[in-house]
Amino acid sequence: MPQITSYHKGQSNNFWNKLKLFWFRKKDKTSRGRKILKKILVFFIWILALSIMGILIVFAYFAKDLPNPEELTGRQVIESTKIYDRTGKTLLYDVHGEEKRTVVSFEEIPRNVKNATIVVEDANFYHHFGIDFKGILRAFIYNLQGKKTTQGGSTITQQFIKSTILTPEKTYARKIKEAILAIELEIKYSKDEILNFYLNQIPYGSNAYGIEAAAQTFFNKKAMDLSLAESSLLAALTQAPSYYSPHGSHLNELKARQEYVLERMYKFGYITEQELKIAKQEELGFTQTKEGFEAPHFVMYIKEYLEEKYGKEYIEKAGLKVYTTLDWDLQQIAEKVLADQVKKNAKNYNANNAALAAIDPKTGQILAMVGSRDYFGEVYPKNCKQGKSCLFEPNVNVTIRPRQPGSSFKPFAYARALQKGFTPDTVVFDLETEFAVEGAESYKPNNYDSKFRGPVTFRQALAQSLNVPSVQVLYLAGLNETLNLAQDMGIETLKDRSRYGLSLVLGGGEVKLLEETAAFGVFANEGIRNPTVPIIKIEDSKGNIIEEYTKKPKKVMESQIARLISDILSDEEMRAPIFGSRSNLYIEGLPVAAKTGTTQEYRDGWTIGYTPSLVVGVWAGNNDNTPMNKEPGLVIAAPIWNQFLKQAYEFKAQSSKLKAQNPENEFTLSEEPENFTEPELVVANKDILNGKFATEYKVEIDRISGKLATNLTPPDLIEEKIYPQVHCILYYLNKDNPQGEENGREDSQFNNWERPVLEWVNSLGAGVFYNQQPPQEYDNIHTPENQPYVSILSPINFQDINVNEANIKIEAEANARLGIEKVEFLFDDELMSIKYSRPYSIYYQIPQIITEGVHFIEVKAFDIVGNYSSKKIEINLFNFNY
Incomplete structure (x- = not known):
């Protein structure tokens, strides 16, 4: 296949040799006609010299105000900013x-684009010095004849100049300036460089x-991926971008123009007949206007x-x-x-x-942001x-709009x-309760189902x-303290x-879905917050990085607390x-933590949940806060949350x-189920903090009187009795120091x-x-006043007794206000005998x-x-034998 070739200057001396032979030939007296010819030749030489001088003067006149070609190509080219996904592929x-x-x-730039552009815009591009003299002469004649034509013989070099610094008016002055700059540009740059300038500059419409x-x-x-048919079509657009626009109403004319370009490419030997045929038959699908605008809210x-x-x-x-950071x-x-x-x-x-x-x-x-349904x-x-x-506003990005959660x-x-020291097993009462905080109206909340469940x-x-x-x-935690934590x-x-x-x-305040989703990420990440970021890096047009993501983790919560919430x-x-x-908050084989939300009158439905690697928040409702049909977040938001998480992990x-190697910045999820870290066991020093709503109040009771035992109550008459006490949590603790004594x-x-x-x-x-x-009273039976009186009459204290005596008589006296029931006799703490009536004596x-x-x-x-x-x-016992 023929290739584009560069123009090489040639030189011939044939004309000048003939002129010297004619001019310096010996004079012939009979050749009067030759003299006349010489005069005519001299005249034309003068005319030519004067013309060249005039052209040089004109060129000098116009050239003095023209920019340097280096300034022309070194200018800051307007380039649009590209927003890509995290891999840079989309x-x-x-x-x-x-x-x-x-x-x-x-x-x-594909070869087909270059060739198609040349054959339709400037077939002799590689064989001129930037000016097409035939085209200029043709335009001059047409203008003298008063004919309207766009044929100006503009080369690719001239078109580039015209589209960058010159105005588009059709005047001789502009043509002269254009020609001067074209020649200067051709001297300074190669043909390939000029063609590259041109293909990066010209308008294609839209x-x-x-x-x-x-x-x-x-x-x-990308341009490098264009087919022959696509390349020829884009080359066809440059003559009249608006008229031939693929998004316009002249598609038949565009097709004809494209085929004309292909025919020219075949004529000049840039494609084969088979390639021509295939390209003409290729059905081209054009990107619709809204495409190329992906993830629009993001x-x-x-x-x-x-x-x-x-x-x-x-x-x-x-x-x-x-x-x-978007994962496409x-x-x-x-x-x-x-x-x-x-x-x-x-529906x-x-x-x-x-x-x-x-x-x-x-x-x-x-990783993903969908601000509305469409x-x-x-x-x-x-x-x-x-x-x-x-009810629905398409362009409003609800993820960054405040809504009640x-x-x-x-x-x-x-x-x-x-x-603060409370535990997951701390008991509070789900009962109809009035809350009256100083400076605020009393408040009596209800449950979703209007039922109360007690402790x-x-x-x-x-x-x-x-x-x-x-x-x-919230009251126990502290309103301001909770707000501080949420802010952190x-x-x-x-x-x-x-x-x-x-x-x-x-949900009495308004928060943004994006913010609350990120905040739940702190629970997922065991207390560490990573600020929300949408950009990995930004490069300027020269590839210099002007902004780049750096991880900035901050510990805002103890890992144990985050693990408890996740648990x-x-x-x-x-x-x-x-x-x-197995509701919509459950995903088979995937441990997930989730929380729903429904606002008053069912105006908003929320579901926010997470795995250790992905946190997802969903809002559902109406833009104008119109109430829904009395369905909670579990019904209208959780299905979206559930399906997204499930499909995300499956995909x-x-x-x-399927991938041998992940692209740079690819976001991955583990194939194995991710489990949350188990929290440590929490044990507190109070029953109310350990899951016991009825605290055990233990007392010692005298079984006879039924009153509180004293130190005088006989041990065998004391029993421990439990009185279960049920009170609100404030009965047992101070909210600011729940494990303290107050x-x-x-x-x-x-x-x-x-x-x-x-x-x-x-x-x-x-x-x-x-x-x-x-009982509030103490034992009044077992008292000092009611204690029996007892004395030992015989033997007496410290008495000497012979062990050989057969029996020892032990005689006692006892009486009591309530009457004596029994008298016990002990020898060295061993029971000898019991007497239930008088006389209280034994042998x-x-x-x-x-x-x-x-x-x-x-x-x-x-x-x-x-x-x-x-x-x-x-x-004192002694052994004495008589």
């Missing part, structure tokens, strides 16, 4: 002003300037950031390459899943819109007033409470999203704290009583198997919390013995095994209620 958007352009090297922008605009591919989010930081005009012309595969999954579910929501629940944000909690990078859709209902009465905000309050643990209350216990938790975790919208009260835990939010069994078993697992009975909320608990206890009826009061035979020396005799007297006294004496 172009999401081309940010441009009036000119959308990406400069590429000569080597990146704001596409240069071959790369044209390829992206009309075929959604792109506009990026564009807004770029304009704010670098300026709108700069990013439209600077040719930046912006490599975002996950984005496509998100868009489809969301659109499919919104169709069902709109069944009057929820006409939804939004989704997905973030890598380990880096903070945004960026390119139409408002609904038709003719609604945007910002006020539209409902119960999805609850984990922040529970996390703060756990930080519940923090774990139950959060997993089942119970409202009344959660309001108590990434929520920045709750700034005017004077607006918020205890209803905040039920609760992933507890399928614990949430089942409210959400059902990434399959994708990793209680909270002086707290301003105590009475409001205690009252419904006591009412609940009373409502339990017979057979339940909570809150029975133990004791000393056993032979008893040795000589000191021994003890004791007498105990007991009355009829167990009071007793004793008397002990010492005797």
